[in-house]
Amino acid sequence: MAGLHKSEFANPVVNWIDTRLPIFTMMQKEYGVFPTPKNFNYFWNFGALAMINLVIMIATGIFLAMNYTPHVSMAFDSVERIMRDVNYGWLLRYVHANGASMFFIVTYIHIFRGLYYGSYKAPRELLWMIGVVILLVMMATAFMGYVLPWGQMSYWGATVITNLFSAIPVVGESVVTWLWGGFSVDNPTLNRFFSLHFLLPFVLVGVVFLHVAALHITGSNNPLGIDVKSPQDTLPFHPYYTMKDSVGICVYLLVFAALVFFAPNLFMAAENYIPANPLVTPSEIVPEWYFLPFYAILRSVPSKLGGVLLMFGAIAVLFVLPWLDTSPVRSSKFRPIYRNFFWVLLVAVVVLGLVGAHRPEGVWVVLGRLATFYYFFHFLILLPVLGKLERPLPLPESISRPVMAGGGGPLPGGAAAKPMEKI
Amino acid sequence: MANSMPATEAGHHGGDVTKRDFLKLVAGAGAAVGVGAIAWPLIDSMNPSADVLALSSTTVDLAPIQAGQAITVVWRGKPVFVRRRTPDEIKTAQSVAQNTLADPALDSARVKPGKEEWLVVVGICTHLGCVPIGNKPTEARGDFGGWFCPCHGSQYDVSGRVRHGPAPGNLAVPPYAFDGDTKIKIG
Ligand code: HEM
Ligand code: FES
Numbered sequence: 001m002a003g004l005h006k007s008e009f010a011n012p013v014v015n016w017i018d019t020r021l022p023i024f025t026m027m028q029k030e031y032g033v034f035p036t037p038k039n040f041n042y043f044w045n046f047g048a049l050a051m052i053n054l055v056i057m058i059a060t061g062i063f064l065a066m067n068y069t070p071h072v073s074m075a076f077d078s079v080e081r082i083m084r085d086v087n088y089g090w091l092l093r094y095v096h097a098n099g100a101s102m103f104f105i106v107t108y109i110h111i112f113r114g115l116y117y118g119s120y121k122a123p124r125e126l127l128w129m130i131g132v133v134i135l136l137v138m139m140a141t142a143f144m145g146y147v148l149p150w151g152q153m154s155y156w157g158a159t160v161i162t163n164l165f166s167a168i169p170v171v172g173e174s175v176v177t178w179l180w181g182g183f184s185v186d187n188p189t190l191n192r193f194f195s196l197h198f199l200l201p202f203v204l205v206g207v208v209f210l211h212v213a214a215l216h217i218t219g220s221n222n223p224l225g226i227d228v229k230s231p232q233d234t235l236p237f238h239p240y241y242t243m244k245d246s247v248g249i250c251v252y253l254l255v256f257a258a259l260v261f262f263a264p265n266l267f268m269a270a271e272n273y274i275p276a277n278p279l280v281t282p283s284e285i286v287p288e289w290y291f292l293p294f295y296a297i298l299r300s301v302p303s304k305l306g307g308v309l310l311m312f313g314a315i316a317v318l319f320v321l322p323w324l325d326t327s328p329v330r331s332s333k334f335r336p337i338y339r340n341f342f343w344v345l346l347v348a349v350v351v352l353g354l355v356g357a358h359r360p361e362g363v364w365v366v367l368g369r370l371a372t373f374y375y376f377f378h379f380l381i382l383l384p385v386l387g388k389l390e391r392p393l394p395l396p397e398s399i400s401r402p403v404m405a406g407g408g409g410p411l412p413g414g415a416a417a418k419p420m421e422k423i
Numbered sequence: 424m425a426n427s428m429p430a431t432e433a434g435h436h437g438g439d440v441t442k443r444d445f446l447k448l449v450a451g452a453g454a455a456v457g458v459g460a461i462a463w464p465l466i467d468s469m470n471p472s473a474d475v476l477a478l479s480s481t482t483v484d485l486a487p488i489q490a491g492q493a494i495t496v497v498w499r500g501k502p503v504f505v506r507r508r509t510p511d512e513i514k515t516a517q518s519v520a521q522n523t524l525a526d527p528a529l530d531s532a533r534v535k536p537g538k539e540e541w542l543v544v545v546g547i548c549t550h551l552g553c554v555p556i557g558n559k560p561t562e563a564r565g566d567f568g569g570w571f572c573p574c575h576g577s578q579y580d581v582s583g584r585v586r587h588g589p590a591p592g593n594l595a596v597p598p599y600a601f602d603g604d605t606k607i608k609i610g
Binding site (some may be wrong): 166177188192278279281283285299302304309348360361 | 589
């Protein structure tokens with residue numbers, strides 16, 4: 001039955017709107033009184049940071065687009081003009097370019113938080129999978145954005161990455177020609193990348209909305225990884241977590257500002273300040289740092305198709321992760337063996353990042369192969385087996401328990417904690 | 424057909440359901456064709472356009488190229504290597520045992536008969552599309568005297584065949600024809 005919403009807001013204007021379109025009630029419910037586990041640590045800040053980062057990217061991007069020209073003979077110069085002549089153009093571009101790095105730092109921490117505290121496990125599988133979609137769209141967006149300044153790295157990065165699709169048997173070549181709109185990366189490619197680079201962040205807004213909607217159905221996980229059992233375990237989101245998030249946001253903005261104002265080219269390749277030349281490949285092609293681990297996996301396999309499959313496979317395993325990890329215990333706090341392997345995984349990914357930044361020679365080849373092997377071993381073999389063998393520590397009875405008792409001793413298997421326990 | 428009686432009994436009612444199913448199927452198929460018909464122009468608009476296709480031939484004057492030298496010309500926006508091989512290089516290229524090649528191909532199949540001196544290949548590494556180096560005398564040519572790809576270390580011989588590294592295939596030979604002795608038309 002259709003009907004007006006019964007609004008409880010006192011302000012007559014707000015009340016009038018809310019009666020007809022209850023967005024104020026919704027905001028109040030989802031961000032005001034929303035019951036949130038009371039034991040969050042600062043790792044629970046990073047989702048909010050990622051959202052702010054997306055807003056910053058869209059805001060700076062729109063103003064950059066007002067001065068950017070997507071044409072092969074003008075793109076590079078238009079970016080230089082933004083840097084030199086446009087009022088605050090340097091600020092817009094440095095915030096946008098470093099914002100991409102900040103976005104990936106924040107998102108990677110957010111993902112590893114999920115891995116450590118088992119946030120991908122039931123009932124949050126779909127929430128996690130939507131997150132993996134967000135990661136993919138982010139990567140596509142950042143890749144296409146990096147092509148826009150039309151420097152040497154832009155051009156050759158675009159060439160190498162689009163050529164990955166030529167590894168597809170039979171139709172590979174046609175797919176690549178279609179992606180390019182020609183027979184090499186050229187003006188049609190630049191035009192479509194600009195169009196898509198403009199569009200995808202807004203797609204991202206939509207997917208992030210689904211991500212948050214799914215979160216508000218299941219509720220947040222927490223450092224103990226156990227379910228909320230009573231209202232005593234929670235706090236209203238406002239003012240408690242709006243305040244805690246604000247602290248994190250200040251720190252995040254400090255780091256961001258330090259990058260933009262003191263080391264704006266830290267993450268940028270000098271080579272990309274040379275205009276694109278389709279006839280000369282730079283002696284060393286290195287992707288942006290946030291792609292290095294995947295690039296290392298690509299190069300660790302001596303076969304073209306194999307390398308491409310494994311690289312995409314590295315993300316595909318994340319999709320099915322909720323079903324690969326067979327342990328019902330979420331938080332690593334109570335998984336004495338998994339906890340160690342989590343750190344091994346983190347080291348393996350960092351090693352892959354280093355390998356991706358070096359020429360594939362000597363020790364780097366060996367390290368790259370070892371780390372690639374471990375990455376897949378971790379997800380495909382270790383996680384399914386470990387869940388069956390590991391004996392988790394006893395879980396606390398409720399979130400309030402250890403919080404009240406000052407992080408005190410867990411109770412041996414309270415009735416409510418039973419389902420989570422393994423004997 | 425043993426219980427055809429009950430089937431016809433229900434037939435009146437069931438017949439309606441079947442007809443509706445059929446209509447749904449036809450409507451669904453029609454909608455799918457419609458969506459496809461609308462999607463195709465969008466997808467195909469991303470393929471190379473007529474003006475891009477029109478730029479697809481290039482004429483090269485061979486006269487200034489000395490034996491042992493190579494030049495780079497642009498064809499369809501890609502680099503094409505034109506190399507004038509020395510008699511020694513031709514001999515090496517022809518005498519390679521086929522079973523040592525990753526992508527076996529006779530040298531004679533990669534040049535025009537009677538014009539063994541001239542090798543014309545697309546200068547794009549078959550791995551991930553970088554431009555191999557080796558045209559300039561100062562550049563590394565790899566262990567096989569042809570080209571070396573700086574991206575992931577593939578090496579090509581004087582026939583443009585891959586001899587080492589991740590590249591799966593030989594440098595492509597573009598379609599071209601001699602126009603007299605000192606000119607070729609690529610494309
Ligand atoms: C998910 C959000 C986004 C990410 C991760 C992202 C990433 C990037 C990156 C890495 C660059 C290259 C920076 C450089 O080296 O100069 C770039 C450039 C650019 N982006 Fe974005 N971007 C995002 C959103 C947007 C939006 C929403 C717009 C416009 C509406 C936009 C417009 C541009 C323009 C015009 C450039 C070229 C100017 C330049 O190179 O600084 N971006 N983007
Ligand atoms: S692109 Fe030449 S070796 Fe990879």
